[in-house]
């Protein structure tokens with residue numbers, strides 16, 4: 001880690017009732033014996049009278065880089081006892097840029113450069129490619145003669161507009177408005193032999209793009225490359241040029257295609273044609289190997305390997321994979337501004353002899369086309385930087401860093417993209433490349449350099465993306481007339497498949513992924529849009545083979561397998577679930593309602609699927625972006641589901657990095673959309689996420705780091721909206737997104753969210769002892785509330801728009817005047833009842849709906865909504881067989897273009913279940929569960945509830961038995977709780993078990 005002031009936390013294991021810490025003393029030394037003997041030569045906090053045992057800041061002299069520090073804490077309790085912890089340790093990383101002596105390196109292939117240079121954009125002869133009427137069809141053809149079978153052949157196509165490519169009449173690829181080349185495996189489709197037997201027709205049908213009004217035309221063009229490799233490894237690349245033929249439409253005579261210009265040519269697009277777009281700077285997102293032999297001459301005391309990449313990497317030392325269960329390190333950040341690094345303890349892997357470091361570098365988020373438009377936001381090649389720091393027993397050091405003495409070669413990963421999937425040719429693997437003594441003759445020198453000096457390289461604060469859970473197929477629907485074999489994993493999951501296969505060299509197995517099936521049992525992929533989500537594995541033919549993709553992941557429940565040699569069985573694949581979360585949820589919830597129990601499972605799986613380096617909106621289609629609105633409404637639920645304290649730190653960095661120059665936060669973080677203001681509710685996540693993380697984990701360090709950015713953001717909103725109604729600078733202004741009742745006024749819900757974040761800012765300022773700021777935000781809140789009341793609330797308690805969401809946000813924000821609360825609640829309930837006890841709220845209204853009902857005396861209605869199972873409701877998704885939350889309440893019938901089956905946002909209801917059904921909550925006076933509010937609302941419809949939550953201070957348990965009229969609460973040591981019973985009585989309790997009789 002490289003924090004300047006690390007925070008310390010500890011937990012007491014005392015079982016004594018009412019146990020409290022009265023003081024602590026932290027001691028730090030670089031030497032374990034020193035702290036054991038009761039000294040702290042690096043830092044000794046002295047005796048601090050405080051009951052805090054989380055979020056305790058280091059206040060010693062600056063820490064050194066690459067140093068292991070041991071620490072202990074001594075604790076004085078309220079029973080007169082003093083106890084000391086066993087020593088623990090932490091280690092610092094490469095804290096300053098000058099600690100990196102390794103260089104950035106990359107592999108270059110002259111064939112790639114010449115391919116790009118020779119390639120031409122093509123269009124129809126005698127047509128103006130800059131001005132093409134929408135939906136014009138142009139077909140392009142290349143006739144390829146092959147005398148002999150190629151080892152492999154791939155086709156790569158790009159077009160403005162949409163295209164469908166086919167080889168000898170068989171469709172091999174398609175995309176719509178996608179600005180990168182695709183990957184098409186065409187080897188199995190090609191014919192070869194003498195004469196006509198070896199003739200192949202490669203056909204690409206392009207449909208020109210829509211025009212931006214008021215223009216009536218848009219530029220259209222097409223380019224392609226056919227890459228062929230023969231049995232001896234010799235490559236041939238055929239690029240689009242006037243050797244290709246073209247014709248308008250689907251029939252008629254062919255003539256030579258018109259060369260529009262080089263691939264680097266720019267087209268003018270967009271409104272007024274003022275935007276220009278050029279061609280991509282690479283054809284394929286392939287991977288590279290890097291290796292270095294080095295001698296270790298004497299006994300090693302410690303060895304640390306620090307690695308980062310503009311791309312994604314896998315690492316080996318002496319043939320052994322380092323961190324074998326991890327995926328896509330160093331993670332997703334805005335690579336223009338920041339890249340993370342990881343450090344591995346490799347001491348035990350080194351030998352006193354020749355050693356070999358090996359890396360495979362793929363595109364990851366850096367090199368992959370991203371968003372629905374397939375844009376590569378991070379131009380330039382993928383690069384690797386790795387540094388092995390060895391300390392010997394005699395105290396001397398050796399550094400092995402990447403530089404131009406490293407050797408490099410193409411990897412067997414021919415292509416791997418986040419959305420596209422991976423193509424791996426096991427015949428191209430070179431066993432032994434990662435071990436000493438490998439013959440490097442066919443390898444070349446790496447090229448060093450090429451990264452901007454001001455790129456921040458920081459230690460990754462979050463856990464790596466890891467696979468801990470393995471799922472096995474529940475069923476296998478073997479091939480029939482309608483479709484190839486399809487596996488059902490039984491669970492919508494995110495990660496990769498491990499394929500087990502045995503068969504002839506060169507067989508190509510194709511894996512495709514889907515969340516749903518069509519009625520005929522084939523996989524439904526329409527909702528994946530431009531994500532090809534296809535893996536290809538070409539067999540080496542050497543015995544039993546097993547394969548897992550390296551630099552991609554998929555969101556799926558079903559896997560279609562074609563080209564498998566031999567007989568598929570359920571044992572042919574495993575599902576590796578990858579995410580950045582701990583293995584176990586931090587809450588265990590069980591109730592008398594199976595429906596509700598399933599809901600909590602759906603939430604866990606939804607989070608497992610979407611907390612993959614960043615919180616994605618959905619894990620399967622051509623987005624998987626850090627959509628802020630989704631995160632903001634869900635974060636509190638997310639903090640209960642899993643320990644996301646460090647994940648929150650990582651994402652907060654992403655949010656702050658994405659902040660626009662004008663102070664606005666963005667719609668997605670890292671920001672890979674066009675720089676513009678984020679929408680209300682979306683950009684607001686820049687406040688909502690740190691706020692939720694602070695409440696749940698007591699993390700004030702996070703708040704301190706984010707404070708300047710949050711403060712600037714709040715100023716940005718106010719500067720555009722001086723009358724305190726939020727009507728300007730609203731970005732894409734999504735409103736109450738996906739609400740069944742779309743009539744919530746956007747400015748109203750925007751203003752309510754502004755009030756909510758102002759209130760949050762006040763509370764956070766108070767926690768940070770920023771008195772002036774607390775006043776500033778208190779006053780801001782009042783101004784917003786005042787303007788809102790005047791603009792939207794009538795004397796009879798009706799609120800403009802008259803939707804459920806308007807009452808929800810008016811009440812939840814505290815803006816509703818006290819005397820009108822009953823009338824507003826009554827209107828809300830009336831609307832719910834008018835919809836047959838159904839909600840009509842969207843992304844922004846839903847997280848507050850249940851709180852508003854129970855805060856205003858209608859928990860009975862909240863319970864009705866909770867346990868409802870007809871549309872629209874959470875239970876409806878469960879009843880329809882969902883295994884993760886859907887994007888839309890009507891996911892079963894909704895528009896396929898925006899219909900993900902793994903979207904966590906509506907799962908925000910679970911925060912209410914944990915806080916108000918199980919009653920486990922913390923509050924601003926003791927954030928992080930130092931002080932709790934236990935405030936359950938029971939209902940006869942749910943006679944039993946049991947929850948155990950692992951808070952930062954220890955496990956909190958509540959148990960409700962309606963039959964026994966008994967409520968039992970157990971709170972951990974060093975905490976206090978205010979228990980509020982349904983009859984309104986409340987009491988303060990200390991740690992231990994408390995039993996209440998509730999009539």
Ligand code: BGC
Pocket residue numbers: 617618623627628629630734737903
């Ligand atoms: C995403 C959402 C996101 C939204 C913005 C969608 O495409 O999947 O969840 O918040 O765009 O409205």
